[in-house]
Amino acid sequence: MLLNFHSLQATATLLTEVARVELEQGYAKLLWETDINPIEWLNKIANNAGLIDRSLPDGVLDPIPWIPLLLKLAKLLLARGEGELAYQCLIASAPPDMRASGFERLAREMNYKQSIICDRT
Numbered sequence: 001m002l003l004n005f006h007s008l009q010a011t012a013t014l015l016t017e018v019a020r021v022e023l024e025q026g027y028a029k030l031l032w033e034t035d036i037n038p039i040e041w042l043n044k045i046a047n048n049a050g051l052i053d054r055s056l057p058d059g060v061l062d063p064i065p066w067i068p069l070l071l072k073l074a075k076l077l078l079a080r081g082e083g084e085l086a087y088q089c090l091i092a093s094a095p096p097d098m099r100a101s102g103f104e105r106l107a108r109e110m111n112y113k114q115s116i117i118c119d120r121t
Contacts, residue, residue, distance in 0.1 A: 023066070023069075026044070026068075036076065038080070038082075042085070042089075045066050063095075066093075070093035074093070
C-alpha cells in the first residue's frame with residue numbers, strides 16, 4: 001500500500017493535521033528504510049511535537065509518538081560524529097517518567113510516606 005503524502009498534506013488544514021502528516025511521513029521513511037536527513041527531521045520534530053496532542057499545557061511536549069524517529073536520528077547523528085545531538089535525541093526519546101531525576105523520585109517517595117502530624121479539622 002503506497003501512501004500519497006502530498007495529497008494528505010494538501011488536505012491537512014489544521015496545524016494538528018499537518019503535524020500528523022509529518023509524523024506519518026517519518027514512520028513511512030522508517031518502514032521503507034528511506035534515507036532521513038537528521039537535521040531536517042530534528043527541525044520537523046521541533047516544529048510539530050507540541051501540535052500532536054493539544055490537550056497538554058503549553059510548552060509540554062509528548063515525545064512518545066516521535067520516539068521511533070528520535071532513536072533513528074540518534075543513530076544517524078552518532079554515525080556522523082555529532083555525539084551531542086545524538087545524546088539529546090536519546091534523552092528526548094526517554095519516556096516522561098524516565099526523565100525524572102533521582103532527587104525528584106526520592107522526594108516523591110518521601111512525600112508519599114509523610115504522615116499528618118496534626119489534623120485540626
